[in-house]
Amino acid sequence: MIGEFLQWFTDPVHWTGQDGIPNRLLEHLGYSVLALVIAAAIGIALGLYVGHTGKGTFMVAGFANALRALPSLGLLFLVTLVLLDALPNTLGQFLPALLVLVILAVPPILTSTYAGVQNVDPAARDAAYGMGMTGREVLVKVEAPCALPLVFSGLRSAMLQIVSTATLAAWVGLGGLGRLLQDGQSVQDYPQMLAGAVLVALLALVMEALLAGVQRFSVPRGLTGRGARRARATTASEVTKPTFSTEPEDEPVAAR
Amino acid sequence: MDWLEVVVLFLQHLWLSVVPLLLGLAVAIPLGWLARRYRRLYAPMLGVTGLAYTIPSLALFVALPVILGTQILSPVNVVVALTIYTLALLVRTVADGLGAVPDDVRQAALAMGYRPLPRFLRVELPVAVPVIGAGLRVAAVSNVSLVTVSALLGVPQLGALFVDGLNRAYLAPLITGIVLCVVLALLLDGLILLGTRALTPWQRERGAT
Numbered sequence: 001m002i003g004e005f006l007q008w009f010t011d012p013v014h015w016t017g018q019d020g021i022p023n024r025l026l027e028h029l030g031y032s033v034l035a036l037v038i039a040a041a042i043g044i045a046l047g048l049y050v051g052h053t054g055k056g057t058f059m060v061a062g063f064a065n066a067l068r069a070l071p072s073l074g075l076l077f078l079v080t081l082v083l084l085d086a087l088p089n090t091l092g093q094f095l096p097a098l099l100v101l102v103i104l105a106v107p108p109i110l111t112s113t114y115a116g117v118q119n120v121d122p123a124a125r126d127a128a129y130g131m132g133m134t135g136r137e138v139l140v141k142v143e144a145p146c147a148l149p150l151v152f153s154g155l156r157s158a159m160l161q162i163v164s165t166a167t168l169a170a171w172v173g174l175g176g177l178g179r180l181l182q183d184g185q186s187v188q189d190y191p192q193m194l195a196g197a198v199l200v201a202l203l204a205l206v207m208e209a210l211l212a213g214v215q216r217f218s219v220p221r222g223l224t225g226r227g228a229r230r231a232r233a234t235t236a237s238e239v240t241k242p243t244f245s246t247e248p249e250d251e252p253v254a255a256r
Numbered sequence: 257m258d259w260l261e262v263v264v265l266f267l268q269h270l271w272l273s274v275v276p277l278l279l280g281l282a283v284a285i286p287l288g289w290l291a292r293r294y295r296r297l298y299a300p301m302l303g304v305t306g307l308a309y310t311i312p313s314l315a316l317f318v319a320l321p322v323i324l325g326t327q328i329l330s331p332v333n334v335v336v337a338l339t340i341y342t343l344a345l346l347v348r349t350v351a352d353g354l355g356a357v358p359d360d361v362r363q364a365a366l367a368m369g370y371r372p373l374p375r376f377l378r379v380e381l382p383v384a385v386p387v388i389g390a391g392l393r394v395a396a397v398s399n400v401s402l403v404t405v406s407a408l409l410g411v412p413q414l415g416a417l418f419v420d421g422l423n424r425a426y427l428a429p430l431i432t433g434i435v436l437c438v439v440l441a442l443l444l445d446g447l448i449l450l451g452t453r454a455l456t457p458w459q460r461e462r463g464a465t
Binding site for chain 1: 307309310311312313314315316318319321322328394397398400401404405407408409414415418419421422425427430431433434437438441442445
């Protein structure tokens with residue numbers, strides 16, 4: 001089985017043309033990134049709005065929970081079937097699937113963005129208002145940057161959902177790596193299905209690692225650098241220590 | 257549409273969603289305990305389960321036959337794949353739930369003479385039940401949705417109604433399938449919620465006063 005699988009994988013026929021691995025991979029990646037960008041624009045904007053103003057909080061929780069219970073495969077087939085007749089052929093090929101990918105990706109982004117804004121240290125928010133910032137400035141300069149780590153964890157779970165559902169979308173004509181699975185199944189070509197499965201899994205893992213990496217770099221230094229600042233503070237106290245060390249009672253204070 | 261057929265699909269769906277839930281919980285409890293007991297294991301354990309959770313369900317359904325030596329149509333693949341996902345969700349929940357047990361509760365149990373295993377089973381685990389229950393609810397609802405995917409490979413459950421609806425361009429089976437999936441998800445969600453309440457009578461009393 002493994003031998004057949006490797007044979008399928010190394011066959012140059014499977015690396016060229018529309019059905020080739022590079023093309024299917026690019027299709028999958030293209031739809032996934034496009035869906036993520038659209039979903040991020042909607043989810044982050046709504047999440048920041050709800051988190052900042054506190055309006056529509058109930059909607060966020062209800063929306064996310066209701067969508068979790070909906071089976072994504074059923075939603076994909078339903079939207080495709082309903083829109084198929086309403087759309088011209090070229091659009092009908094990919095618009096329903098793209099729509100479903102966006103619908104599934106918005107809730108995780110929305111809820112985690114909202115949670116990120118909610119979790120901002122109230123003292124930081126108060127300090128920003130105290131410095132004379134307007135509501136919009138507080139949102140852009142304080143709340144949004146502080147929420148960034150959680151926004152990214154939302155983007156990561158959204159991307160997982162998208163890559164996974166985009167695989168299913170091959171059954172409604174979207175192309176992508178799911179086609180290897182679908183085509184393989186229709187002709188009982190298990191090595192081809194296995195190749196598709198491995199490629200999809202690899203794509204998901206790579207996207208996850210990539211977003212995790214970007215997340216690490218995007219978090220504001222003020223949030224991650226807490227350890228560094230504390231280290232600087234202790235060295236500063238050590239520098240000033242000699243002036244106080246004449247007093248014997250200083251020791252317990254320094255230890256604290 | 258044959259209603260008997262739909263009922264059979266519903267029951268098959270129920271079975272495919274619940275068995276992995278119970279298996280995943282049974283494995284997650286000792287693993288979560290280990291992650292708590294030996295703190296160094298916590299991060300790597302969550303790393304490995306997180307990695308498994310990253311793999312899309314259809315890919316896992318297709319890849320498992322090679323590892324398990326099963327047929328591609330076998331429901332065993334679905335059960336094993338969903339057990340892995342459930343486990344990935346629950347290991348963290350169990351470890352965090354056990355970690356949230358107040359230290360004075362643990363100390364009191366120790367002072368009352370509980371040996372480590374009874375202390376875990378009769379004090380720490382019950383106190384962690386609300387947290388574990390919350391994780392179990394998420395896993396149950398997500399399992400119901402994930403099971404449908406295996407219909408693309410021909411494993412019979414409610415997802416078969418989706419495929420049937422798409423192939424015949426007929427909305428009735430498709431919508432029936434979706435509604436029954438949501439009903440099943442809400443049913444399991446409600447049952448776990450009730451079970452959690454029944455297992456934690458002290459929380460109800462606190463709420464009443």
